[in-house]
Each structure stands twice: as structure tokens, then as C-alpha cells.
Amino acid sequence: MELRSSPHRRFNPLTREWVLVSPHRAERPWQGQVETPEQESLPTYDPACYLCPGNARAGGHQNPSYTSTFVFENDFAALKPDVPEAHFDLEGKGLLRAESEAGICRVVCFSPRHDLTLARMEVAQIRSVVDVWSEQSLELGKRPGIRHVQIFENRGAMMGCSNPHPHGQIWANATIPNEPRKELLAFGEYRQNHGGCLLCDYLALELKSRERLVCENQHFAALVPFWAVWPFEVLLLSKRHVAEMPALQEAERGALAEILKEITTRYDNLFKVSFPYSMGFHQQPADKAPHPEWHFHAHYYPPLLRSATIRKFMVGYEMLASPQRDITPEAAAERLRLLPEVHYLSS
Ligand code: H2U
Ligand code: ZN
Numbered sequence: 001m002e003l004r005s006s007p008h009r010r011f012n013p014l015t016r017e018w019v020l021v022s023p024h025r026a027e028r029p030w031q032g033q034v035e036t037p038e039q040e041s042l043p044t045y046d047p048a049c050y051l052c053p054g055n056a057r058a059g060g061h062q063n064p065s066y067t068s069t070f071v072f073e074n075d076f077a078a079l080k081p082d083v084p085e086a087h088f089d090l091e092g093k094g095l096l097r098a099e100s101e102a103g104i105c106r107v108v109c110f111s112p113r114h115d116l117t118l119a120r121m122e123v124a125q126i127r128s129v130v131d132v133w134s135e136q137s138l139e140l141g142k143r144p145g146i147r148h149v150q151i152f153e154n155r156g157a158m159m160g161c162s163n164p165h166p167h168g169q170i171w172a173n174a175t176i177p178n179e180p181r182k183e184l185l186a187f188g189e190y191r192q193n194h195g196g197c198l199l200c201d202y203l204a205l206e207l208k209s210r211e212r213l214v215c216e217n218q219h220f221a222a223l224v225p226f227w228a229v230w231p232f233e234v235l236l237l238s239k240r241h242v243a244e245m246p247a248l249q250e251a252e253r254g255a256l257a258e259i260l261k262e263i264t265t266r267y268d269n270l271f272k273v274s275f276p277y278s279m280g281f282h283q284q285p286a287d288k289a290p291h292p293e294w295h296f297h298a299h300y301y302p303p304l305l306r307s308a309t310i311r312k313f314m315v316g317y318e319m320l321a322s323p324q325r326d327i328t329p330e331a332a333a334e335r336l337r338l339l340p341e342v343h344y345l346s347s
Contacts, residue, residue, distance in 0.1 A: 004328065012227035013190070013198060015182045019229050020317075020324040026331070042115035042164055051165035053112045063109075068125070069132045070109040071170075079103030079173055081145075102145050103173030108132060110166040117155070117166055117274055119264035119343055126257035133170075133281070134245045134253070140172035141244075141286030148176045149286050151245075156276025158303055158311060176285050183282060187293040199295035203237050212333040215262050215341075219255035222263050224333035229323040231312055232270065232332050234263055234300040243284035243294040262341060263300065269339040273308035277301060 001008060009018045050057045053065045059075025083100045090096035110129045111121055118126060133151050140149045153168035154161040176184060190198035206212055206223050214222045214234060225235040236259065242248060248256065267275035278301045284294035303311040305327075318324055 004330070009322070010227045012225075013202070014186050014227075015179070016186055018322055019227055020322050021328060022324060022326050023328050023331075026326040026328075044113050044115050046114045046165070049114055049163060049165050051107070051109050051163055051167055052114050066109065066112055068112070068128050070112075071106055071132060071136065074105035074107050074169070077105035079105050079171060099175075101174055103171060104140060104143075104146070105172075106136065106170045108136070108151075108168050108170060110168065114165050117164075117264065117268075118153075118260055119268045119274070120345070121166065121261070123254075123257050123261055126260055127254060130245070130248075130253050130257050130260075134248070136170050137244060137283060137286075138246045140170065143172070145174050146172045147285055147287040148173055148180060149283065150177065150180075150280060151283075152278065152280030154278050156274065158276040159278050161276075172286070176287070180282055180285065184285060184291075184294070187291075187295070191293040197241050197293065197295050199237055199297060200241050203239065211330050214266065214333055214336045215259065217255045217259055217262075219252045220259040222259055224329040224336065226329055228329045228332070229325060230301045230303065231305045231325060231327055232267070232300075232302050232336060233329075234336075236260075236263065236298040236300070238296045242296050243291050244296055245281065245283060247296075265341060265343045266336050266339045267300075267302060269344050270336065271304060271308040272344050275302055275304065277303070 003021075003023070005023055007020070007022045007024065009020050011018055045052055047055065049055060051063070053063055053067070053070070056062050057072075057075055061072070061075065063070065063072070079101065081102055081104055083102045086100040088096070088098040108129070110116075110118065111125055118129075137149050137151070140146055149170065149172045151168065151170050187198050190196070190201075194201070203221060207216075207221065212223045212226060214224060216222065219239050220236060221239060222234050222236045224233060228235075238248070238252065238256075240252065242252075264275065267277065279298060281296070281298045283296055284291035305312040314323065
């Protein structure tokens with residue numbers, strides 16, 4: 001099969017869904033929305049920012065004068081710890097069904113500096129963020145009513161991020177949400193059928209071919225997955241079979257900080273803009289059961305397609321039938337791989 005030129009569909013073994021790839025369409029003319037790029041220059045401290053050290057938040061609390069990272073309970077939390085358990089199923093038909101959902105939502109400030117992003121932060125500071133994520137995973141995951149801890153970052157106004165101050169969120173909740181649940185089933189079945197780990201085996205194939213590899217270090221690899229939906233989607237994998245961030249050793253934590261900086265730097269260099277994305281880590285469920293099948297990884301889902309202002313929309317066929325892409329994952333990986341490792345603003 002000619003994956004470079006003829007239409008085909010690719011299988012995502014983690015979600016067990018298909019994506020349509022139309023490489024022949026990559027050169028078609030485009031006459032659509034043109035957006036203006038976000039402006040770049042920000043102050044190191046913004047008195048109006050609710051995440052800057054010492055400032056007041058919308059909820060009435062005041063931030064401490066923090067000098068590294070800072071974690072607080074989300075003032076407008078989507079989940080609450082103390083909801084009474086309840087089930088709803090009108091006439092028992094499973095048609096009008098609801099369940100109570102308990103959880104905790106926190107915000108993590110990555111740096112006191114308002115103007116930085118992960119791409120522009122020192123590796124040592126990103127390393128502190130890795131430690132905080134790890135401590136939070138441990139602390140929240142230990143709680144009796146919690147079965148999943150989702151660490152994520154929304155970057156850029158295009159992704160609905162409310163504030164440029166470098167920050168992410170953590171939502172920990174009582175049930176395993178849709179995306180990690182699909183992966184859990186896939187990891188489990190793969191282990192049963194093949195006797196190994198789905199992502200260990202996948203990574204071995206990718207490291208052999210190197211076609212979709214973006215960058216790597218001793219402990220991590222970043223690649224555009226074979227089944228990527230977003231144009232410049234990236235899958236970040238630990239090289240060792242490890243199920244969660246708290247299990248990472250010293251050297252691995254350092255390597256994680258390094259590759260987080262490298263991925264975001266390459267992203268920024270692609271269109272010379274602070275690259276928007278949603279990213280998050282997928283760690284083993286926090287359901288207190290052993291999960292030898294799970295492999296720690298992160299997904300980056302950036303919306304941009306062909307410039308700092310032209311994004312991919314998931315519309316039409318994609319909403320009604322299946323996701324689709326024109327530029328191949330191999331071509332996207334090659335572009336990211338050939339970019340400099342040094343940020344365009346610091347060279
Ligand atoms: P974003 O990651 O989408 O920018 O969201 C930031 C979060 O910060 C958002 O969930 C919270 C919002 O509820 N927030 C506070 O907890 N306190 C504030 O003073 C403003 C925003
Ligand atoms: Zn700020």
C-alpha cells in the first residue's frame with residue numbers, strides 16, 4: 001500500500017479508532033479564515049494576573065510570593081470532593097442515565113515569571129514542575145475515592161487558555177474517564193494477546209524506522225504517532241516500561257524535563273509563534289489495583305495546520321464520521337525533526 005500518496009485509513013491501537021489519511025490532498029488551495037497572531041511581548045510580572053506571585057485571585061484568595069512552583073485548589077472547580085453518591089436511570093432503560101462524580105481540581109503555576117512558557121523556561125525549573133506533578137499524582141492518587149489523576153496543560157488563547165502565565169491543571173476524580181478507559185482496555189487486551197506492552201512494542205518499531213521520530217534522549221522519545229489526527233500531534237513515551245510519573249528515577253525526571261522543553265521549542269520554531277496546544281499525561285489508573293499493562297505517556301494535541309494563524313478544524317466529516325488528515329504523520333514528523341533545538345527567540 002502506498003501510504004505517501006493514496007487515501008487510506010490508519011488504526012489507533014490505543015483508542016481502537018480509525019483516522020482517514022488523504023495525502024494527495026495536502027496541496028489543495030485554501031481560502032478560509034485568517035486569524036491574527038497572538039502578540040509575543042509580556043511583562044515578567046503583571047499586576048492584573050491572577051496567577052502572578054502576591055496577586056489576588058478571582059475567588060478572593062491571595063497568592064503567596066512564590067519563587068518556584070505554586071499549587072492551589074481551583075477556585076471554580078469542575079469537581080467537588082464531597083458530592084453524595086447517587087445514581088439516576090429513568091425507568092431503568094439506560095436512556096436517561098446519570099451518576100454523581102466526586103473529585104478535586106487544582107491549578108499548578110510552573111513559574112513565578114508571567115512571560116515564560118515551558119519552551120522558554122530553564123530545564124532545572126521544568127524539573128521542579130515534574131517533581132510537583134509527581135507529588136500531586138501520589139497524593140491525589142492515594143485518596144480512597146479517587147481512580148484517575150489527569151495532569152494537563154492548555155496553551156494559548158486558541159485552545160481556550162484563560163491566561164498566558166505558565167500553568168497547568170490537575171483534575172482527580174472518582175471514575176476513569178473516557179480516553180484513559182479506552183487505553184486501559186487496549187493495554188489489557190494487548191498484554192493478554194501478545195504477552196507484552198502495547199507501547200513498548202510500538203516504540204521499538206518506531207525507534208527502528210525513525211520515520212516518525214521527532215526527538216529523543218536516553219529515557220524518552222517523542223514522535224508523531226502513525227495514527228495521529230492533529231497535523232502536528234506528538235506522542236511522548238518513556239523508554240522504560242513504567243506506569244506513572246512517581247515511578248520515574250532521578251535521571252528519568254531530568255530527561256523528562258529536557259524533552260518537554262525540546263518538544264515545545266520545536267513547536268514554537270515551526271511557525272515562529274508561541275505554539276498553542278492541549279497536552280496531558282496518561283498515567284496508570286489510581287484505582288489502587290496493579291497495572292502492569294500500563295505504559296506512561298503524554299499526548300500533545302496542537303490545533304495549528306499551516307501557519308501561526310491557520311488551524312485545523314474538526315468539522316464536517318470529522319464530526320459526523322471520522323477524523324481525517326491531509327499532511328501525513330511522516331511529513332509532519334520530518335518537519336518537526338529538522339527544526340533547530342534552540343528557541344527562535346533565544347538565537
Ligand atoms: P486554563 O488552564 O484553561 O487557563 O484555566 C485556568 C484555571 O484557573 C481555570 O480552571 C482557574 C479557572 O477556574 N482560576 C482560579 O482557580 N482562580 C482564579 O482566580 C482565576 C482562574
Ligand atoms: Zn502572571
